[in-house]
Amino acid sequence: MGKRTTLLATVALPLVSLVWQPVNAAVMRPAFVSEGVPHVITVQSEGDLSEEELRRQRRERKQAREQQQGDEGQQQDRQKAREERRQKQSEAEGEQQQQGDRQKAREERRQKQREAEGEQQQQGDRQKAREERRQKQREAEAEQQQQGDQQKAREERRQKQREAEAEQQQQGDKQKAREERRQKQREAEAEQQQQGDQQKAREERRKKQREAEADQHQQGDQQKAREERRKKQREAEGEEQQQEERLKAREERRKKQGDAEVDQQQQEAREKVREERRRKRDEGRERIARDPSKTTETIELPFIDGAAVLDSDKESDNRRDSSREERRRKRAEERRNADVRVPESDRDAQIGWKDRDRVEYEPAERERGERRDRRPRYADRDGWRVEREVEDRFVINFGDRVIVRSDDGGRLSRRAAETYFEDLPNGRVREVIIRPNGDRVVTIRNRYGEVIQRSRINSAGREYVMFYAPEIDRDSRPTFVDPGERLPPMRLTIPVDDYIIDTSAEDRHDYREFLDRPPVEPVERVYTLDEVKYSARIRDKVRRIDLDTITFATGSSEISMNQASSLRKVADAINEILDKDPGETFLIEGHTDAVGSDESNLVLSDERAEAVANVLTDVYDIAPENLATQGYGERYLKIETESAEQLNRRVTIRRVTPLVKPVAMAE
DSSP states (O other): OHHHHHHIIIIIHHHHHHHHSOTTSOOOOOOOOOTTSOSSOOOOOTTTSOHHHHHHHHHHHHHHHHHHHHHHHHHHHHHHHHHHHHHHHHHHHHHHHHHHHHHHHHHHHHHHHHHHHHHHHHHHHHHHHHHHHHHHHHHHHHHHHHHHHHHHHHHHHHHHHHHHHHHHHHHHHHHHHHHHHHHHHHHHHHHHHHHHHHHHHHHHHHHHHHHHSHHHHHHHHHHHHHHHHHHHHHHHHHHHHHHHHHHHHHHHHHHHHHHHHHHHHHHHHHHHHHHHHHHSBOHHHHHHHHOGGGOOSOOBOSBTTBOBSSHHHHHHHHOOSSOHHHHHHHHHHHHHTOOOOOOSSHHHHBGGGTTOSOOOOOOTTOSOOEEOSSOOOOOOOTTOEEEEEETTEEEEEETTEEEEEEOTHHHHTTTOSEEEEEEOGGGOEEEEEEOTTSOEEEEEEOTTOOEEEEEEEOTTSOEEEEEEOTTSOGGGOOSOOOGGGGSOOOOOOSOGGGTEEETTSSSOOOHHHHHTSOOSSOBOSOOOHHHHHHOHHHHTTSOEEEOTTSOOOTTOOOOOHHHHGGGHHHHHHHHHHHHHOTTOOEEEEEOOOSSSOHHHHHHHHHHHHHHHHHHHHHTTOOOGGGEEEEEOTTSSOSBOOSSOOGGGSOEEEEEOHHHHSOHHHHO
16 A cells, blocks of 8 residues: 555656646646655555645645746746747847947948048049149230230330330441432532633643644534534434334234224134033933933933033043943943932931931030130041142042132121130030121031031020031941942933023022922931032932023132122022021032132132122121032032033022931921
């Protein structure tokens, strides 16, 4: 019995307590045996024990259970404390991490601030360096100016000193000359006195001798008188002979002058006959000119000896790589495959801008430039060689052609209040011309002097654009390439009279309506002004007016006021178009006959074009920035002849607006 009781107390009861405890109850752990308590608690039967011992055992078991529960609670408290310490440690580590991140962010902000301050300091240093360089440059210029003024003052003092010395020397020379004249006069008077005395003595001796030899002297006097009369007679005859010779020379000069006038009149009469003969219509050519769409051959002017209608055809005829007939036949074959369409408007002609309702442009003064103290000198394109320089014009040879190039800045700034230049990025230069009324003409050129944008900004700030080619890579074209070489030969499908107007024709033309007509074929893209000037194929896209009422003398570019008045109708038409759109552009072309050298004719034709532009500005108040000029010499003759020809000495006007800027910009 005792053994079973002991086994029940030590083994069975703990196992039952572990199995029987609820799920949510704390895990029972084996009780720690306190010191002094026996490891084995004997369980005796209550019948064998006294009541006191039973109460003691119950208290001991109760104490053991309470101690076990207390140990478990302490263990749970320790576990909870550990969890709390871990939580606090995690929170401390998180807060420490946040503080580290905030510290790192502050360090980064401080670093960026230091970098910004450093960059600002560098910019300030660079600005200060630029200001110092400018100050030094201004001081150097001022010092140079001061030295120049001092040098000029020294030169003026030296000049005055030399003038004073020269004047003093001149006065000395005059005084010396007067003294010499007086001395000579005194010597002459003394000599004359001496001669008088000698003469008087001789007279006395002669008188005595005459008295002694009266008859002999009388005969000698008579002989002498006869000799003097003969001498005077010979002198009179010689003077009369000289007068007759002078009269004869005058008569010969008058005769030669009369012959020259007769020759000139005969020459003018012959030229007039040739002009009348050449103005006479050629029936075969006139039939083709009325409807050129029926042929692919080269269309010629309907005159006797008339050249090709299109300048690009004339240019092809002038080439020497093959015969003219072979070149014309080849161009006719290429025209057969050409797709011909006559645009209905400028907008319809610009196929490159067809899908755009409106084109936004960049203002000419959008960029800040650095002011220059002098006019720039532009770079030469690759392969360009200057053959001749005449004032502000250059005759340039490149490839197989020769052109004349001039800067129109002088023509535009004739009445300017101020003109200055500014450097822009990529080697570009901006020229600003300020008019007395406050208008500004702003022109932007690339490093080669090619105009890529030109605008007029009025005093109210309204900008009118004349040239604008935004989609052309202007800085990567060191060599000029004719854009017309990529196009097939042009095929004219409208009557020649609808393509060219002569101002001398008797028909009354509406010049405004004619100039306002669209190009005769589509325009692939916007071209620069230089591309239009130097490509006959591109210029042929627009119609032209031949100002054949402006007649130039051979080798002259002067225009009389009588001839200037013949431009009134054309000038009125241009002004009407400009009233509608102040951004229109007109190209004035100058031409010569084939007399003279090619280079001289190029310069002369450019002067003629500029002369007409100046008349349109000075007499008819057309703004010079709306006019562009170019001379072509003898390249595009109207009458094929190597001799002097009045019809070839002419000027032509074209409206080139749809070639040099997007039409959608104006609309």
